[in-house]
Amino acid sequence: MSRLLPRRRRPPAGSPASAASRCAPARDRPRWRPPPPRWTWTSWPWARSAEDGETDESGVAVDDRPVFRTEKIKGVLLHPYRVLIFVRLIAFTLFVIWRISHKNPDAMWLWVTSICGEFWFGFSWLLDQLPKLNPINRVPDLAVLRQRFDRPDGTSTLPGLDIFVTTADPIKEPILSTANSVLSILAADYPVDRNTCYVSDDSGMLLTYEALAESSKFATLWVPFCRKHGIEPRGPESYFELKSHPYMGRAQDEFVNDRRRVRKEYDEFKARINSLEHDIKQRNDGYNAANAHREGEPRPTWMADGTQWQGTWVDASENHRRGDHAGIVLVLLNHPSHRRQTGPPASADNPLDFSGVDVRLPMLVYVSREKRPGHDHQKKAGAMNALTRASALLSNSPFILNLDCDHYINNSQALRAGICFMVGRDSDTVAFVQFPQRFEGVDPTDLYANHNRIFFDGTLRALDGMQGPIYVGTGCLFRRITVYGFDPPRINVGGPCFPRLAGLFAKTKYEKPGLEMTMAKAKAAPVPAKGKHGFLPLPKKTYGKSDAFVDSIPRASHPSPYAAAAEGIVADEATIVEAVNVTAAAFEKKTGWGKEIGWVYDTVTEDVVTGYRMHIKGWRSRYCSIYPHAFIGTAPINLTERLFQVLRWSTGSLEIFFSKNNPLFGSTYLHPLQRVAYINITTYPFTAIFLIFYTTVPALSFVTGHFIVQRPTTMFYVYLGIVLSTLLVIAVLEVKWAGVTVFEWFRNGQFWMTASCSAYLAAVCQVLTKVIFRRDISFKLTSKLPSGDEKKDPYADLYVVRWTPLMITPIIIIFVNIIGSAVAFAKVLDGEWTHWLKVAGGVFFNFWVLFHLYPFAKGILGKHGKTPVVVLVWWAFTFVITAVLYINIPHMHSSGGKHTTVHGHHGKKFVDAGYYNWP
Numbered sequence: 001m002s003r004l005l006p007r008r009r010r011p012p013a014g015s016p017a018s019a020a021s022r023c024a025p026a027r028d029r030p031r032w033r034p035p036p037p038r039w040t041w042t043s044w045p046w047a048r049s050a051e052d053g054e055t056d057e058s059g060v061a062v063d064d065r066p067v068f069r070t071e072k073i074k075g076v077l078l079h080p081y082r083v084l085i086f087v088r089l090i091a092f093t094l095f096v097i098w099r100i101s102h103k104n105p106d107a108m109w110l111w112v113t114s115i116c117g118e119f120w121f122g123f124s125w126l127l128d129q130l131p132k133l134n135p136i137n138r139v140p141d142l143a144v145l146r147q148r149f150d151r152p153d154g155t156s157t158l159p160g161l162d163i164f165v166t167t168a169d170p171i172k173e174p175i176l177s178t179a180n181s182v183l184s185i186l187a188a189d190y191p192v193d194r195n196t197c198y199v200s201d202d203s204g205m206l207l208t209y210e211a212l213a214e215s216s217k218f219a220t221l222w223v224p225f226c227r228k229h230g231i232e233p234r235g236p237e238s239y240f241e242l243k244s245h246p247y248m249g250r251a252q253d254e255f256v257n258d259r260r261r262v263r264k265e266y267d268e269f270k271a272r273i274n275s276l277e278h279d280i281k282q283r284n285d286g287y288n289a290a291n292a293h294r295e296g297e298p299r300p301t302w303m304a305d306g307t308q309w310q311g312t313w314v315d316a317s318e319n320h321r322r323g324d325h326a327g328i329v330l331v332l333l334n335h336p337s338h339r340r341q342t343g344p345p346a347s348a349d350n351p352l353d354f355s356g357v358d359v360r361l362p363m364l365v366y367v368s369r370e371k372r373p374g375h376d377h378q379k380k381a382g383a384m385n386a387l388t389r390a391s392a393l394l395s396n397s398p399f400i401l402n403l404d405c406d407h408y409i410n411n412s413q414a415l416r417a418g419i420c421f422m423v424g425r426d427s428d429t430v431a432f433v434q435f436p437q438r439f440e441g442v443d444p445t446d447l448y449a450n451h452n453r454i455f456f457d458g459t460l461r462a463l464d465g466m467q468g469p470i471y472v473g474t475g476c477l478f479r480r481i482t483v484y485g486f487d488p489p490r491i492n493v494g495g496p497c498f499p500r501l502a503g504l505f506a507k508t509k510y511e512k513p514g515l516e517m518t519m520a521k522a523k524a525a526p527v528p529a530k531g532k533h534g535f536l537p538l539p540k541k542t543y544g545k546s547d548a549f550v551d552s553i554p555r556a557s558h559p560s561p562y563a564a565a566a567e568g569i570v571a572d573e574a575t576i577v578e579a580v581n582v583t584a585a586a587f588e589k590k591t592g593w594g595k596e597i598g599w600v601y602d603t604v605t606e607d608v609v610t611g612y613r614m615h616i617k618g619w620r621s622r623y624c625s626i627y628p629h630a631f632i633g634t635a636p637i638n639l640t641e642r643l644f645q646v647l648r649w650s651t652g653s654l655e656i657f658f659s660k661n662n663p664l665f666g667s668t669y670l671h672p673l674q675r676v677a678y679i680n681i682t683t684y685p686f687t688a689i690f691l692i693f694y695t696t697v698p699a700l701s702f703v704t705g706h707f708i709v710q711r712p713t714t715m716f717y718v719y720l721g722i723v724l725s726t727l728l729v730i731a732v733l734e735v736k737w738a739g740v741t742v743f744e745w746f747r748n749g750q751f752w753m754t755a756s757c758s759a760y761l762a763a764v765c766q767v768l769t770k771v772i773f774r775r776d777i778s779f780k781l782t783s784k785l786p787s788g789d790e791k792k793d794p795y796a797d798l799y800v801v802r803w804t805p806l807m808i809t810p811i812i813i814i815f816v817n818i819i820g821s822a823v824a825f826a827k828v829l830d831g832e833w834t835h836w837l838k839v840a841g842g843v844f845f846n847f848w849v850l851f852h853l854y855p856f857a858k859g860i861l862g863k864h865g866k867t868p869v870v871v872l873v874w875w876a877f878t879f880v881i882t883a884v885l886y887i888n889i890p891h892m893h894s895s896g897g898k899h900t901t902v903h904g905h906h907g908k909k910f911v912d913a914g915y916y917n918w919p
Ligand SMILES: O=c1ccn([C@@H]2O[C@H](COP(=O)(O)OP(=O)(O)O[C@H]3O[C@H](CO)[C@@H](O)[C@H](O)[C@H]3O)[C@@H](O)[C@H]2O)c(=O)[nH]1
Pocket: 166, 167, 168, 169, 173, 200, 202, 378, 379, 380, 383, 403, 404, 405, 406, 472, 473, 474, 604, 605, 606, 607, 645, 648, 649, 652, 780, 781, 782, 783
């Protein structure tokens, strides 16, 4: 794992609240008046509040300060930004009107199709731009959180938090990296007895389990060490990879000694993890040799304690192979005690002095759901739903954090930061808190826009100013009852999010506040009062046949596993048996899992649609971006892997469009601009169809002599000029408020074009095939395995060329454009075209296309592509050959010759596509 932390620019500070609050959603106004006392399903009566008369040192009632602030973007950026969007919209409309009223009788089909394309580019730009009209920054205030929830004696009233880690293959998803993620979770700064880590293993392999067992052993050293010295980050691999270790704790000398010691232990731990596969094999051979067996008899896999492993065996056999094995739930670390436990002082056995340090570890559970052949296990969504049920029985925390196995916690405060948005004032309609995805191991120039900063820091942050960011699959904190299909509390008559607007459309849907209660009463009655449907928003059978699970639902918004344990939920034998039962393959038959409740099924990307289903119920979401980054994962830096990943995402998006979850038909609880954002995210791959046209036809025009625009006028140039220049200025303003760089914007544009002519196009074809012929789409796991030699060059994988048909179209486009400009050049040399200045415009467009496909060209040239010169030489070579051929082959001259200009269509090109943010 190589570490690469791009320094994040500070997000622009907000302007004074008073001036800015005009456009903020009414409920987020920083100017705070005490709300009427009330209590709903989920608001947090367990926090200490002003009513208790508690004050901080300065005498301010603790409840009077919010746990997060909402800051507007500076007016100097925001106002011109909004105005320019408006100006561009008008210029674009005039442009299209001009185009429609100036036909091209030479080539009508060109004229019609190109206008369709331009219309689409403008439309998709608008879809992308409108939801960004109100970007905001939300800043969690950890100090206030601490004050309101942590007690001086070290205990805390923070809500319980279940963390789900999904793994699917201990080889393709290197087990050391998963172990690191788990260690970073165990070491995170959150009350230990309110924090449980669940690891789902879809491979069912002993290897994963034993790696976790090793991790839990190493954690007894690592976690207290982190606490003692305030270590950051708390994933050991990334910590020891740091060049310098700035010291945060109290004892410098001790620290140096302790670190040396822990480092040595970590190296040994790593060695053990790396030899696990071999050890397990050897152990099996030992046992199996002793039980002399005949040929063809099953050879079980043995656990360290001499019992047979229930899951996948190394030598696969009936009932014990991948996709065909029993369910397994194993508690690696049990519920910790509720009281602080300090460690022993230094001694010969334990050289680290933990006498002042809490040595408790959070609960850790291994879950491998049952797998049976012929059963659709629904990949990650199925795993998440199984974990949701199993965790309900074991800890039933009101909040769930979802992390992919390659994402570790990079900032020990991340969990607390996320919780700020869940327990703050007016947070009870928040369904989930999405963190941005950050990656390490990406090449410094980010050739394939892996960081995706425009999408995270721009689009998601802006959506936070609407109804909330979309769910992107990992690094997301959920409210458990939302997963269970509950509606948000409808307190404000007129709607949870946008009282006036939503009220207009949905008057009948809202109930008068019926759940109001005073804080004192709420505290006396910690179990929610009955709603319209009794405790459950849906019939009991929707949740499946497990009384224990259904009984846990009313307590799903209970503050903590601590309290849950007090009510009899502990990891005893019977509970474990029930947990295995609820993860059974057949459990979900004839239930609502994957439909009304839980992560949504039957799609290649469960994330966007799962979040969407919550938003249409009127739930909101929040975006939580902190520095140092909360979580860091790995990204596929190989071109082929990257294209396949984007193919999967774009296919998933289109699938939503062609399903009953099409955002056009979503309920009126969806904020209008949120709906626009969802339409954007489910239609963007269609751009491929038009972009293919625009990247080839203008170049071919040089050969055929027919152009999209016949005779441009001055007004045409004026409109075009405005459309082009505003795009650039808007982009500059946008990167400024998003806190990213113009370079990242260009990279984003480059990858947008690459993906459009490869993955998006394939996605459109694939989904149309599915819709028309009902053929299913299958997908493979994104490999996190470096295929190059990582030691020598951490980015070796970047240039490993793995051929895929996805690469055909971009290659064709590259050649068409080179040939196009070469022919134009030849025609000018030949004297066939005398308006060489106009020709230059067209050639400029060709180069514009080539500029965008440059990273792609570099990628497919593999190792040689490392020197950019090679790419240029190839281009020059093709160019010259074509030009020479053209001039020397007489019959090719015949077709051209019309002195039409080439400016128009070239100018138009894809500038209106708005540089999609979502590769
Ligand atoms: O049968 C499966 C398949 C996958 N996974 C897990 O799902 C996660 C995501 O899979 P991956 O192949 O890494 O996909 P990515 O393209 O890297 O993932 C992005 O896109 C997915 C949606 O397609 C989201 O679910 C992810 O959170 C998001 O990071 C990983 O933790 C896997 O272990 C399972 O648990 N079971």
